[in-house]
Amino acid sequence: EVQVVESGGGLVQPGGSLRLSCAGSGFTFSDYHMDWFRQAPGKGLEWIGRTKRTSHNIIEYAASVKGRFTISRDDSKSSVYLQMNSLKTEDTAVYFCARDGGRGPDFDDWGQGTLVTVSS
Amino acid sequence: DIVMTQSPLSLSVTPGEPASISCRSSQTLLHSNGNNYVDWYLQKPGQSPQLLFYMSSIRAPGVPDRFSGSGSGTEFTLRISRVEAEDVGVYYCMQGLEIPRTFGPGTKVNIK
Numbered sequence: 432e433v434q435v436v437e438s439g440g441g442l443v444q445p446g447g448s449l450r451l452s453c454a455g456s457g458f459t460f461s462d463y464h465m466d467w468f469r470q471a472p473g474k475g476l477e478w479i480g481r482t483k484r485t486s487h488n489i490i491e492y493a494a495s496v497k498g499r500f501t502i503s504r505d506d507s508k509s510s511v512y513l514q515m516n517s518l519k520t521e522d523t524a525v526y527f528c529a530r531d532g533g534r535g536p537d538f539d540d541w542g543q544g545t546l547v548t549v550s551s
Numbered sequence: 552d553i554v555m556t557q558s559p560l561s562l563s564v565t566p567g568e569p570a571s572i573s574c575r576s577s578q579t580l581l582h583s584n585g586n587n588y589v590d591w592y593l594q595k596p597g598q599s600p601q602l603l604f605y606m607s608s609i610r611a612p613g614v615p616d617r618f619s620g621s622g623s624g625t626e627f628t629l630r631i632s633r634v635e636a637e638d639v640g641v642y643y644c645m646q647g648l649e650i651p652r653t654f655g656p657g658t659k660v661n662i663k
Contacts, residue, residue: 542599
């Protein structure tokens with residue numbers, strides 16, 4: 432069974448840092464692009480960025496997080512990471528990672544999400 | 552960035568009745584390969600989004616056939632032929648043609 436599980440959320444002060452992890456299982460992790468999304472409380476979905484499958488070696492970001500957030504992956508651990516620096520109150524959201532099934536894109540498996548709260 | 556809009560933003564439907572959601576993009580999502588790169592997702596209350604359709608009309612595994620996706624270019628539609636109670640939630644369209652991926656604002660569907 433394909434599964435994606437995020438972890439690492441919590442409460443952080445403005446200007447602080449946090450690192451989220453996303454572990455995949457049930458599929459050959461290195462074959463898939465992995466994307467990060469977020470959803471602010473009561474709001475819609477926002478794409479944050481992606482790491483393409485290792486053979487492509489490409490990482491891309493939304494303008495809202497570029498320069499502050501860094502995405503990386505470790506295929507040996509079937510994991511993708513989101514390092515968030517210089518956090519702002521507007522970064523408060525549930526953060527999801529999702530597997531891109533590669534047919535579109537098509538995000539066919541999502542984690543349950545992890546809540547990041549940026550507040551003093 | 553490609554801007555996605557949806558209408559209506561909320562929909563109240565009687566069980567067994569049809570429902571339709573429109574999605575429009577600020578530029579064509581038709582690739583030169585002939586595919587339209589738009590996905591539909593449903594986020595049920597308290598859950599993560601789930602994929603319904605990709606490339607406009609290709610149904611994801613496990614999605615009931617009462618759901619259909621259609622459209623090309625800049626106009627796309629999600630239809631539910633007979634709404635059931637389990638269909639409540641927020642429906643999002645998303646363009647997959649360009650980076651950054653962008654979503655519509657969502658259409659909240661509830662049952663009368």
